[in-house]
Amino acid sequence: MEPTSIREGTTEKMSLTTKVVIGMVLGLIFGILLNVIDSPFINEHLVDGLFAMIGKMFINALKMLVVPLVVFSLICGVAGIGDIRLLGRVGGLAFALYITTTAIAITLAIALATIIGPGSGFDMSGISVSGLAAKQAPSVWDVFAAIIPTNPIAAFADGKMLQIIFYVIIIGIAALMLGDRSNDFVKACEYMNELMMKVVEIVMMFAPYGVFCLIAKTFAEQGIELFLPVIAYVATLVSALFLHLFVTLMVMLRLLAGLDPFTFMTKIRPAQIFAFSTASSNATIPITFRCVTQRIGADNSVASFTVPFGATINMDGTAIMQGVATVFLANVYGVELGIVGYLTVIGLAVLASIGTAGVPGVGLVMLTMVLSQVGLPIEGIAIILGVDRLMDMIRTVVNITGDAVVSTIVAKREGKLDMDVFNDPEAGVITSDEFEIDTEAEARLASAAHPHNDP
Numbered sequence: 429m430e431p432t433s434i435r436e437g438t439t440e441k442m443s444l445t446t447k448v449v450i451g452m453v454l455g456l457i458f459g460i461l462l463n464v465i466d467s468p469f470i471n472e473h474l475v476d477g478l479f480a481m482i483g484k485m486f487i488n489a490l491k492m493l494v495v496p497l498v499v500f501s502l503i504c505g506v507a508g509i510g511d512i513r514l515l516g517r518v519g520g521l522a523f524a525l526y527i528t529t530t531a532i533a534i535t536l537a538i539a540l541a542t543i544i545g546p547g548s549g550f551d552m553s554g555i556s557v558s559g560l561a562a563k564q565a566p567s568v569w570d571v572f573a574a575i576i577p578t579n580p581i582a583a584f585a586d587g588k589m590l591q592i593i594f595y596v597i598i599i600g601i602a603a604l605m606l607g608d609r610s611n612d613f614v615k616a617c618e619y620m621n622e623l624m625m626k627v628v629e630i631v632m633m634f635a636p637y638g639v640f641c642l643i644a645k646t647f648a649e650q651g652i653e654l655f656l657p658v659i660a661y662v663a664t665l666v667s668a669l670f671l672h673l674f675v676t677l678m679v680m681l682r683l684l685a686g687l688d689p690f691t692f693m694t695k696i697r698p699a700q701i702f703a704f705s706t707a708s709s710n711a712t713i714p715i716t717f718r719c720v721t722q723r724i725g726a727d728n729s730v731a732s733f734t735v736p737f738g739a740t741i742n743m744d745g746t747a748i749m750q751g752v753a754t755v756f757l758a759n760v761y762g763v764e765l766g767i768v769g770y771l772t773v774i775g776l777a778v779l780a781s782i783g784t785a786g787v788p789g790v791g792l793v794m795l796t797m798v799l800s801q802v803g804l805p806i807e808g809i810a811i812i813l814g815v816d817r818l819m820d821m822i823r824t825v826v827n828i829t830g831d832a833v834v835s836t837i838v839a840k841r842e843g844k845l846d847m848d849v850f851n852d853p854e855a856g857v858i859t860s861d862e863f864e865i866d867t868e869a870e871a872r873l874a875s876a877a878h879p880h881n882d883p
Contacts, residue, residue, distance in 0.1 A: 443857055444632060448701050451636035452643050459647025471648070479645040486638025489631045490702075490711040493624065495584060497714055498736040499596050500621040505732030506600025507614045515601070515733075518838055522734045525680075525834045526742040527778060532676055533744040533826075534777045537668040537751030538770050544667075546660035546752070547759030589710065589740040597733075621728075628714045639705040646817055658756075658815055665752045665819055669745055673826050677744075677833045685840040691850065695723040696832045703824040707817070709739040709831070716828050722856030724832070725849030726839035734838055738831030745823025745830075747777040750798050757799065757808040769802045776801055 462470060506515060577583040577591035584592060603610040678689035699716040706712055713736055720731045754773050758765050765773075776798050796806050812819075839845040849855045 444635065444698070447636040448639050448698070448705075451640035452701065452705060455640040455643030456647055458640075459644040462644070462648040475645055475648045479641040479648070482638060483642040483645055486631075486634060486642065487706055487708070487711055489634070489638075490706065490714065491587075491708075493628055493631065493714045494589075494710055494736075495587060495592065496620070497624045497628070497717065498589070498592060498732075500617050500624055501717065501728065501732035502593065502596045502736065503600045503603070503617045504614070504621050505729040506597060507603060507610070507617070508727070508729030508732075512601055512604060514842070515597075518730060518733060518842060519597075519737075521841070522737055522834055522838050523741070525837060526738055526830070529677070529680070529744050529830050529834065530742060530747050530778050531774065533672050533830075534747040534751040534774050536672055536676065537665075537748040538755060538773065540668045540671070541664050541752045541755035544660070544664045545755075545759060546658075546664045547756040587710070589736060593733075593737055593740065625718070628718060631714075635702070639701070642705050646821075658812060661752065661756045661812060662815055662819070664756070665749060666822060668748045668752055669822055669826050672744060672748060673829055677830055681833050681837065685837045685845075687836065687840065687850065692724065692833070692836065694853070695719060695850070695856075696829060698723070699828050699832065700825045703828045704821045707820040707824045709743075709824055709827045712824070712828050713739050716831055718856065720832050720835045722849070724836055725846035725855070726835055727844035727846070730839040730842060730844050731835050734835040735831055738834055739828070742830050742834065743777075743827055745826030748826065749819060749823050750777045750795050753795055753809075753812055754798055754802065754804065757804050757811070758802075760808060760811065761804060763804060765802055772802055773798055 462475060575590050575594050577588070577595055580591075580595045583595065603613055678692075681687050681689055681692055696716075696719050699712055699719045702715045703709070703712045716739070717731055717735045720726045720735055721728055726734075751773060754765070758769075795809060799806055799808065836845065
């Protein structure tokens, strides 16, 4: 049997990304329909039952991949770079770009919100909130001191990504210093990295169904009418997010890497879809990593560091939300922040983004810290609480796109971007029969390749 027969008809199959988009659109339509019907029985057994269960299972499956994928890919990346000085250059450039994009994002958000002025004349009657407490603003010294884990095992168990990244980089550097004695260790990590990518492919088999359930549940619960009281806030926030996504990040990509933004956006689309569905930068790490390496062409040695690093410290979308929300609530309560207040918001947002978990809803926790520091009532969060889930989905798309842009820029500037892959529209595309395995054919191929076992 010819090897090509195992994948016969692959090019005629629907791509996984297309199937996920279909699942997302159907989930949107079905969710809005269920919201209009508003049946207690359907809500209990379908929306909060079956949809919630499948959606949570899919999110848990994605999160299951994050820590082992980051560990093994990062070790392979450090070993692949092979030069500690080059590793420092890559890390320094990535950190500078991430902090810069976050600062630009929140400055843009505050400027746009100041011009539009959302929240003026808003009626606060009937708005109440409970269970929210202000988060204490960390000092810059506490932020950087917390990077070093006191207990690496606890950091792995709790999924503290910045501590995990620091510890694994130290392990990788130590392996480099041991020289040839680390060869077996590195080979084992390379095997585990390939194994984890196969696990990613297995999880992706169920992506269209998981995405459908997540989107359907969200819109069945939220509906469209929640947008009406805060339409100015939503419009300003979405405008700022899209402006940063399609202008700021794409201009940086063109100026710093000389790459075509349209091609890049086409290549990163699968990760954006998953980010929108999960509202979690961390849960999207496996898909972002796959897109950056296999679709865009960044070398594993760069992407294995910059992608998880970005998912941990790069919160452009979240910073934009904080800027718009702060201006909105300042207008609602009639508080004049002034230049000092706005600079405080910018500084806090950039500082808080370092080490903040990339999980759904974390933006609201960070917002309580910002509001308390500029003298705005924490209770104001209740006004935007209803629409935050949908806004979280959009800002997560901005977050992971920023991660991919910086990863691509760093790879290009270090000469570790495969332009043939970047320019190939079919590179890294997963088709619907990608996972169909003809066991007998595979066995025959394996037998032909290895006619006998080595002693």
